[in-house]
Amino acid sequence: MRWLAAVIVGLGIIAAGCGGGVSPETTPVRPVLTDPRLVPTAEPWTQPPPVRYLEGSTPGAPVTTPTPESGTAGVCGDTYVVQAGDTLSAIARKCGVSLDDLLAANPQIKDPASIYPGQQIRIPR
DSSP states (O other): HHHHHHHHHHHHHHHTTTTTTTTTTTOOOOOOOOOOGGGGOOOOSSSSOOOOOOOOOOTTTTOOOOOOOOTTTTTSSSSSOOTOOOOOHHHHHHOOOOOHHHHHHOTOOTTTTOOOOOOEEEEEO
């Protein structure tokens, strides 16, 4: 007899969890899916906007990287702190050293793709 009462209570709990016993007036309204044909979309450009160049840049001009004199510390100093978005090749370019020299000076870096912000990297002379 107790098992029958437990089954009835269990079924009542399941029914309540599934929304059983809720009147239509108190049922929450579910969002209606929108027909994609009725959603407004952006109009294509009749003419693209004019190109704007960043201050100090000239279209087609080569990008130059300062190179330190032989035997002196790089333009970044003896160490560089990795910033978000940095890559080793970008750091090498910024500091005026080759990527191979940068890797040789930092044997602790096993995977060049796994540097992280705040990490200190030794810059070779």
